[in-house]
Amino acid sequence: MATAIPGQALGNAADFAAGSGTYTRHGHVYASVIGLPKTKPKVEVVRGKDATAVPSIGAIVTGTIVRINPRWATLKVMVVESVPTSEDFQGIIRLQDVRATEKEKVRIDRSFRPGDIVRARVLSLGDARNYYLSTAENELGVVFATSLGGATMIPVSWEQMICPKTRVVEYRKCAKPE
Amino acid sequence: MNHETPRDEAASAPSRFALDAPTFARLHPAEYLRRFLAKNVRPDGRPYAPALRTAKFRKTMVNVGSISTSEGSATVRLGKTTVLCGIKAEVAAPPIDSPDNGYLVPNVELPPMSSPNFRPGAPSELAQTLSWRLEQLFRNCPTILDLKQLSIEEGAAAWVLYADIVCLNYDGNVFDATVIAIMAALKDVRLPKATYREEEGAVTIPDLSERPVRLQVGPVPVATTIGVFESQYFLVDPTEMETSLCSATLTLITDEGGRLLGLHKSGGFALNQEQMAESVETAIARGIEIRNQI
Amino acid sequence: MVPAANGSAFMEAGKIKVMAAVYGPRQRPASAGSTSSSSPVLLCDFKFAPFASPSRRGYLKDSSERAASLSLLRALEPAVRYEALPERSAVDVFVTVLEEDGVQASVASAITCASVALADAGIELYDLVIGCSAAFLPSSPDTPTNVLLDPTVVESTHPSCTGSLIMAAMPSLAEVAHFELDGSVSGEEVGESIDLALDACASLHGAVKAVIAGSGSGDTVS
Secondary structure (H helix, E strand, O other), X not given: OOOEOOOOEEEEOOOOOEOOOEEEEOOEEEEOOOEEEEOOOOEEEEOOOOOOXXXXXXXXXXXXXXXXXOOEEEEEEEEEOOEEEEEEEEEEEEHHHOOOOOHHHOOHHHOOOOOXXXXXXXXXXXXXXXXXXXXXXXXXXXEXXXXXXXXXXXXXXXXXXXXOOOOOEEEOOEOOOO | OOOOOOOOOOOOOOOXXXXXXXXXXXXXXXXXXXXXXXXXXXXXXXEOOOOHHHOOOOOEEEEEOOOOOOOEEEEEEEOOEEEEEEEEEEEEOOOOOOOOOOEEEEEEEOOHHHOOOOOOOOOOHHHHHHHHHHHHHHHHOOOOEOHHHHEEXXXXXXXXXXXXXXXXXXXXXXXXXXXXXXXXXXXXXXXXXXXXXXXXXXXXXXXXXXXXXXXXXXXXXXXXXXXEXXXXXXXXXXXXXXXXXXXXXXXXXXXXXXXXXXXXXXXOOXXXXXXXXXXXXXXXXXXXXXXXXX | OOOOOOEEEEEEEOOEEEEEEEEEEEEOXXXXXXXXXXXXXXXXXXXXXXXXXXXXOOOOOOHHHHHHHHHXXXXXXXXXXXXXXXXXXXXXXXXXXXXXXXXXXXXXXXXXXXXXXXXXXXXXXXXXXXXXXXXXXXXXXXXXXXXXEOOOHHHHOOOOOOEEEEXXXXXXXXXXXXXXXXXXXXXXXXXXXXXXXXXXXXXXXXXXXXXXXXXXXXXXXX
């Protein structure tokens, strides 16, 4: 089938259910993106290029900590689920969202450091500048960090990582390995 | 990617989080680049070797004269980096300290459309630096474009050539592209005949449609930019991704005679004599290649 | 055309050369829109390159560019499926005219080029938006006014030009997305011009469709 473009009529709404890349108006199904139409099992238009990934509420995102302050850590989101984004998004992990237990004892600087790669979940759209993110689950938190000595650290518990070279322990909120 | 990408997990630690290549590139860009270089190849497929003279520039294409509203124009594609230089000529009073000269005013624009990293607003530091470096090139080497040919009437009127360079797509190494663009555009310039009428104190152009005047261009400068990654990898003609990981850059500008017209080094790193000689060699070879195209 | 962007398109119409790049959906900048509203937003930026016109233009936007940015937004908004965009996201549309030949005709081309770039970026649209322009020029004081489609700079700036219009249509849906008219023209002349413009949009739409279907992405329309 030939490439469809937005606004192109694909069929009758009575005969086809509208799938992705289409919309319905006045009883007809039209394409809404450029792509190849597929009519089974329902009409949809499949794009040649990949869609840009955007964080959505509940999605797991991965990124790098860019800075920390006593109340939150700023994360530059680069991957949504397992799709790298074409541009960075910015989110913050606030004190109350770092972990599920002993929330009153949380310290940001003993949970994250700039440069750490962290996996988090999108809680909400947040404010004008930042998505609000949470690492309050076992599988969320620091997945990769470099010690002060420059080596890749290995997690020893949910709150500690060790530098293999110097054997020094540093504090992080670690993600549970798979 | 049409070659084998180093597929692996986070750095050297035993991995628990397997990542595919594009995600790995995003999260661990330095390690991603390191792994390519260890296999003597760069992420865009170009070969890499410590010997600079084997380094390759990206495919360079030059297209001249496409903008009819300008007096001269050139589009340059250096890999995916695309710049368009348009030269507009206006009449003005000549400089007080050199009344028999005209002006060349280069300006580089990096608009938000060319990269997600450029935001709308005042010209960024990068854009201003690029404009300044171009200005410096012409000021320090006045033989490239003798400004006397822009004079219409000594002390009274002269041409001002505004060379506006707009980046249409940014993928690193805009400077080398802008030098090619401005030189190709200058060679394309066609000016109408202009005469100064003393009685009226004004310049008249008898026929705007006739453009017989061409510019005499002296030595043609060609720039070669090298990015330095982790003080040991020299990446000639770096892409945007490589530039973001380089702590320093070195730019050499050479002319036909193999003379160095400019050298710009930013960031702290030491070059030994051999590396310096190789850089110059690479720059000269690049110069010959490009001059054939303009 | 612009690999750094999510979608792009380049268009040539006679001497007019326009380039459009679309980024998005991306995080909305703090400055755009109020924090309470989480609806997605479309941001349009129109600019002439300094060398695009007979007289050089500066880098700061002048009033005609700001007005054109607004025209672009009004023309594209009806076509964008906002419900398909993530909440609180922004879609940035940047259009640069590299060479113009009549402001109205250039803005009309910008609209068409921008809608193709939006489609290239995968932004869901109800239809492509095709722009068209016309100028009203009486050939002599007695004869009725001529409606000249797609006027060049000489035609649209002619001293006897009584008015000009820019129209943006969504041809598949047979809807007019945007219409602006400047000058002093009679009701009949307006009616005649609308018919002519709609026809022009329809045929241009056909040409654009053929290019997209042929090449897929990163289109050049000429």
